[in-house]
Amino acid sequence: MKELRTSVVPGMTHWASPNFFAFFPCTNSAAAIAGNLIASAMNTAGFTWQASPAATEMEVLALDWLAQLLRLPTTFMNRTSTGRGTGGGVILGTTSEAMLVTLVAAHDAALHRSGSVGVSHLPRLAVYAADQTHSTFFKACRLAGFDPANIRSIPTGPETNYGLNPSKLLEVMQADADAGLVPTYVCATVGTTSSNAVDLVGAIADVAAMFNAWVHVDAAYAGSACICPEFRHHLDGVEHVDSISMSPHKWLLTCLDCTCLYVRDAHRLSDSLETNPEYLKNDATESGEVTDLKDMQVGVGRRFRGLKLWMVMHTYGTTKLQEHIRSDVAMAKMFEYFVRADNRFEVVVPRNFALVCFRIKRSGAMTEEDADEANRVLMENLNKTGRAYLAHTVVGDKFVLRFAVGSSLQEERHVTSAWDLIKKTTSGIMD
Amino acid sequence: MKELRTSVVPGMTHWASPNFFAFFPCTNSAAAIAGNLIASAMNTAGFTWQASPAATEMEVLALDWLAQLLRLPTTFMNRTSTGRGTGGGVILGTTSEAMLVTLVAAHDAALHRSGSVGVSHLPRLAVYAADQTHSTFFKACRLAGFDPANIRSIPTGPETNYGLNPSKLLEVMQADADAGLVPTYVCATVGTTSSNAVDLVGAIADVAAMFNAWVHVDAAYAGSACICPEFRHHLDGVEHVDSISMSPHKWLLTCLDCTCLYVRDAHRLSDSLETNPEYLKNDATESGEVTDLKDMQVGVGRRFRGLKLWMVMHTYGTTKLQEHIRSDVAMAKMFEYFVRADNRFEVVVPRNFALVCFRIKRSGAMTEEDADEANRVLMENLNKTGRAYLAHTVVGDKFVLRFAVGSSLQEERHVTSAWDLIKKTTSGIMD
Structure with a gap:
């Protein structure tokens, strides 16, 4: 167990972390x-x-x-x-x-x-x-x-x-x-x-x-x-x-x-x-x-x-399982609201469930390539902090960040913190 | 947990039981x-x-x-x-x-x-x-x-x-x-x-x-x-x-x-x-x-x-893992010895590992069909006792019982008990 803690855990990607927003969550109980x-x-x-x-x-x-x-x-x-x-x-x-x-x-x-x-x-x-x-x-x-x-x-x-x-x-x-x-x-x-x-x-x-x-x-x-x-x-x-x-x-x-x-x-x-x-x-x-x-x-x-x-x-029954889904969707809606309220960003496709596909919007003298690059750098810089983990996709030829809410320990405060980190990191790139 | 104990466990086949000799064991630790x-x-x-x-x-x-x-x-x-x-x-x-x-x-x-x-x-x-x-x-x-x-x-x-x-x-x-x-x-x-x-x-x-x-x-x-x-x-x-x-x-x-x-x-x-x-x-x-x-x-x-x-x-290392295999093989050898020492039975193919394929031998006025039937009844009667569980196969057109040693809790005494049960059950059929 000691070797596991010292040699293995530091090399894991912590899917169970409330700061995990990549891929789709593997929820647990x-x-x-x-x-x-x-x-x-x-x-x-x-x-x-x-x-x-x-x-x-x-x-x-x-x-x-x-x-x-x-x-x-x-x-x-x-x-x-x-x-x-x-x-x-x-x-x-x-x-x-x-x-x-x-x-x-x-x-x-x-x-x-x-x-x-x-x-x-x-x-x-x-x-x-x-x-x-x-x-x-x-x-x-x-x-x-x-x-x-x-x-x-x-x-x-x-x-x-x-x-x-x-x-x-x-x-x-x-x-x-x-x-x-x-x-x-x-x-x-x-x-x-x-x-x-x-x-x-x-x-x-x-x-x-x-x-x-x-x-x-x-x-x-x-x-x-x-x-x-x-x-x-x-x-x-x-x-x-x-x-x-x-x-x-x-x-x-x-x-x-x-x-x-x-x-x-x-x-x-x-x-x-x-x-x-x-x-x-x-x-x-x-x-x-x-x-x-x-x-x-x-x-x-x-x-x-x-x-x-x-x-x-x-153990959970229908009501609690429905509440679990709704709580994740509500957090994703909140994140979507944050993104829409900041005009540096755009939501790329309508949010259907608890995944928000967003990106830094192309603006000013930016080319499409510049915008893609800015988003790529944003993701890399975010992930390097170790305080949030996001993955990407490409939608309609655009590089897009995927913010997947739902890791089982996630609460509103984690989504809010991640958004603060995204805003701060974006300011670092755009300035 | 209570429902599990009362409604589920009684309907399980207990693969972890030391009296499980069917299929191949799923060993565990x-x-x-x-x-x-x-x-x-x-x-x-x-x-x-x-x-x-x-x-x-x-x-x-x-x-x-x-x-x-x-x-x-x-x-x-x-x-x-x-x-x-x-x-x-x-x-x-x-x-x-x-x-x-x-x-x-x-x-x-x-x-x-x-x-x-x-x-x-x-x-x-x-x-x-x-x-x-x-x-x-x-x-x-x-x-x-x-x-x-x-x-x-x-x-x-x-x-x-x-x-x-x-x-x-x-x-x-x-x-x-x-x-x-x-x-x-x-x-x-x-x-x-x-x-x-x-x-x-x-x-x-x-x-x-x-x-x-x-x-x-x-x-x-x-x-x-x-x-x-x-x-x-x-x-x-x-x-x-x-x-x-x-x-x-x-x-x-x-x-x-x-x-x-x-x-x-x-x-x-x-x-x-x-x-x-x-x-x-x-x-x-x-x-x-x-x-x-x-x-x-x-x-x-x-x-x-x-x-x-x-x-x-x-946890186990090479030596302990080898001992685990050898202990299972030794128990299978012991069972094979028991079978060979009782002239009502035969070992059907050479034992290579910890599986013994055996059967009641055709003898006296028995036809091949009679011998198959006797072995089928033996298996059914054994399994009905709930004190041992064996599976069968067919080798060279003969119905054969498979005695697979190795379930993780198995000790010599379980093999010996199973053999006693087999002898007793066989006597019940042959008499």
Whole structure:
């Protein structure tokens, strides 16, 4: 422990610090840490239901609770008030894995529809997302064997606040279909990493339906906000998509890692992913009455991650979780207000959740390059102080600072201090 | 906590129980649990070096230490005594992910060699493993887009103790090459899940080299034993393979999840897996001097898993870790002795590590079906007692019980009690 304190801690980036405003926060709680601790001690590898019944049951229960919090249609749930649902969920490690497994299911479905055997038609399948979609989506497509030439990154612009334009999507999908390709999968993002842009889920699902393509919603960060009625409209239309993933390890107080994937028809996933080796055969599986979660993920082994999610929801309850989201959003609004009140700065895109994208405005004799450079220097100088940590992005060719509120220990005073530091550092640069 | 005790614990399969002999044990230790606890609290998502320098450095250090323990060639190490190595390691969640990412790297290398663009030649690539290889390998091949028709499962038999026969491998690879396919990847297993069979790493690497195919060694379970000189020969020839993975979460006291993947040329992996979105760009990455571990895995986010592995090695040291392996093997030997001394039973395959595959022998008027049924009933009756938990497999068409020693709290008395229970239960069936 001494070596840890003296040699390791000084070299860590302190994601848990209230002065951490970079990337997206990894929110945390005593309930989640306790859940992880107990799971570490139990150390079950619940790959099949039979390998640890309560581990699977609790994961399914926690996922169904979260689905209720998010007001997802019951078609995504494992159990409904009238019995077993057709949908299902699974806890994975990352959004990337959620994308990968649904891409594989979609690809199998497309090959099946076209009556193809094997992958001989794989080069004809095409996939779609906005250029603001996380880079990991395009990587997942390559991992799953899609032809890089058929992975479409559709340009976005300020007219849609960098969200995917459904008519552009239609245009691109139609052109591909006309050229003999098979439109297979569309990824819509609710709350992009770069600037928190929101793709219109319902409109995108309508377009995709024309081609029988799978629609996945990546709500890794902003999905957590959708437990509040005032943000839920961002998921409107979700009843028409095939799958949705969101990560409570980002904004729902559940420490790493916990990505929840829901699919409307669990069998479409497990048909592609199931294995049945002799050494895992058991009566429960053969009864067809249980869920074997290994058949909804890449690997076999799996930790008891349902426990921490269950403990977070059980400990805090709906109201407290909503308050947590609202408090972060209120702090982000306050920061946004500070920025707008200082005419040296601009807010670059509308703030949707708790991320504020801002920059020193181009002014006077500044060129665009000068403004970018000023913002780059601002970020470097801020981060060098060790008193705040921010990351950047590029939006519409402009270098932009991302101020992501929400680290679990953050209070108004930390946001205010960071703003004071930003003002002071900017004065140092601009004078 | 009360609800956990009353509603959840009774439904768990207690993997940590000393009476757990099923599957492979998930070994554990206070050091690993503490490492996980601290990592949960720090909650860093060290996707890039810059996102938490010490998290990456410690993971790399822990992996290099483990490589030294395993006497892997320095070509697999990130740092060598003379500076930075060309190899590298990464901690992943499962062996399946290690297989998937190396399959993708191998597939890109094969396409590159054949001058193909995109995946248009993917249907020509072929992959190889013994029929005893974990089913997750064949699944990983499908996930990566290999044509199911070109995924070869090579039959094994008692003449090689169910290990892959290198001359059969050569035959199959040559036939494929003659038919215009491109032999791309061979998976060799050291310690199969079913019966702990060992594929001959060196001989397999020699065959694969004739076709320029990637060789991966899956030593998920038995790799841990190779820290003892008396088991290290199972890795002979590893200097000629491209990658090797082993899981300290199985047999090296490091709780779930911790799969260590080593590759001989780290760039072959990162060339296939790297992403470089604007919001993750940073000076450290651009310097080329650091490792961004996100470029060696499926996803972006990652937990600080290096900490627990470092804490286990730091706390126990080489000698104690070797003693831990030897103590488990000694208990397995004792159990094997018990079985051999009772003529109602047989040991089905030679015991290589701490797994004993045994069964009630066919005798008297018993048919093969009767013997299988007797063993099935034995397992069911044993497990129903709640005093021991065993799993089964099928070896050479026979139903076989797997007695896997090694659960961390296990002592000789637990093995002895389990054997007494087995004898008594068998008497109940046979009389």
